[in-house]
Each structure stands twice: as structure tokens, then as C-alpha cells.
Amino acid sequence: MESKFSARIAELPGPVWVFGAYVVSRMGEWAFGLLMQFVSGSWRLGGGTALMFLIPAAGVALPVCVLWGLVGRSPYGLSLARWYAGLRVVLHFAALLMLLFSGYDPHLYGGTEMFIRGIARNVVYGALWFLFLLYLERSRALDAAMSGERCDLPLWCVALMVVVLALAM
Known part of the structure; x- marks a missing residue:
């Protein structure tokens, strides 16, 4: 028996599936990083750690919400995805x-590979x-696929997305 959620995902076109794969990959990287901190014993509880975790x-959580809005056919889903991209x-x-x-000098900072x-990375990801x-x-x-009522995001949501993306990118 197929769930309503998986049926809605199946109705969406291919590029949204690629975005879903990005979301799953991002969640996996984040969870693996937390697991490695916990296993290595570098997980410390405190105010600074909580902020560095949040x-x-x-x-x-932001791309998860974007994907959830697209799959759930939210009136804000398409607008949220457009703003996010x-x-x-x-x-x-x-x-x-x-x-x-930046004035990067490869002789001072150890070569040009990282530069x-x-x-x-920024050219390829920006283009994608x-x-x-x-x-x-x-x-x-x-x-x-997103037929139905559509709404634009309020400006406070856009401002919150800017802050979260700038801090977490």
C-alpha cells in the first residue's frame, strides 16, 4: 500500500527529485558529523555548543522545509523554493x-589548490x-503538479531565510 506522501512525491517532476536527493545528502552529512563528534568525545554541552549545533x-532544516512545501503542495511551496534557489x-x-x-597570495598561504x-565550487554550485x-x-x-492556490512569501520569511543561509552556508 502506497502512502499519500509517496504518491505526491511520485507526481513531481525530475528536478524536484534531484533537489530531494540534495536534501537527503545534506541531512546525511549533518547527521554523520554529529555522530563523529559524539563518538570522538568532542561533544561538549554548553551555551556555545548549543549555538554551534543550532x-x-x-x-x-531549511531545505527540508522547502522540499516539504513542494511535496505537500503548500500554497507557499513554490515561492519558498524559488526564494531558496x-x-x-x-x-x-x-x-x-x-x-x-580577497588578495590571496599563493606564496604566503601555501599554494593555489584550495583557492x-x-x-x-562556487561557480559550479552557483550555476546549478x-x-x-x-x-x-x-x-x-x-x-x-502544483495546481491550486499560490501565495507569495512574506518579507519576514525571506529575511529569516537570508540570515539562516548566510550563517549556515
Whole structure:
């Protein structure tokens, strides 16, 4: 017997599935990091530790909420996904500009490998998020799957997403 949730997931087009795989991967990385901290004995309880735990947890919870909004056909789901993808594009572009204009000297800091890797990562991820944003904006298949009432996100939600993404990226 198939659940209503899995039936709704099956109705969504392919790029949303790729986004779902990203969400699952991100949750797995976060859980593995917590497990390694716990196993190694470096898990300390205190105010600073709680804050250092909550920032990545919020960064993982945000794409989970975006995916949940898309799968649940929320009136805010498509708007939330568009804002999320757009903000990821902007943040990767800002990180790329920071790298390019940082005044990095490979002779002082031990080579160019990390510098080039950072540039390549931000270019590739920024381009992928931009393609996902274009898909969210122009897809007729997604519009058909998300039929129903649509609402725009309030500005306070967008501001909260900016803060969470900037801290947890």
C-alpha cells in the first residue's frame, strides 16, 4: 500500500527529485558529523555548543522545509523554493566575488589548490542553483503538479531565510 506522501512525491517532476536527493545528502552529512563528534568525545554541552549545533541544524532544516512545501503542495511551496534557489545563487556569487577580490597570495598561504577549488565550487554550485531556479520559474510540468492556490512569501520569511543561509552556508 502506497502512502499519500509517496504518491505526491511520485507526481513531481525530475528536478524536484534531484533537489530531494540534495536534501537527503545534506541531512546525511549533518547527521554523520554529529555522530563523529559524539563518538570522538568532542561533544561538549554548553551555551556555545548549543549555538554551534543550532546554526547547522537550521541550515539543514531549511531545505527540508522547502522540499516539504513542494511535496505537500503548500500554497507557499513554490515561492519558498524559488526564494531558496535564488538566495543560494546570490550567496555563491558573493562567495565567488569574495574569493576573487580577497588578495590571496599563493606564496604566503601555501599554494593555489584550495583557492582554485573554492572558485570552481562556487561557480559550479552557483550555476546549478541558477538552473534549478530557472526550472522553478518556467516549468509547465511543475505548475501543473502544483495546481491550486499560490501565495507569495512574506518579507519576514525571506529575511529569516537570508540570515539562516548566510550563517549556515
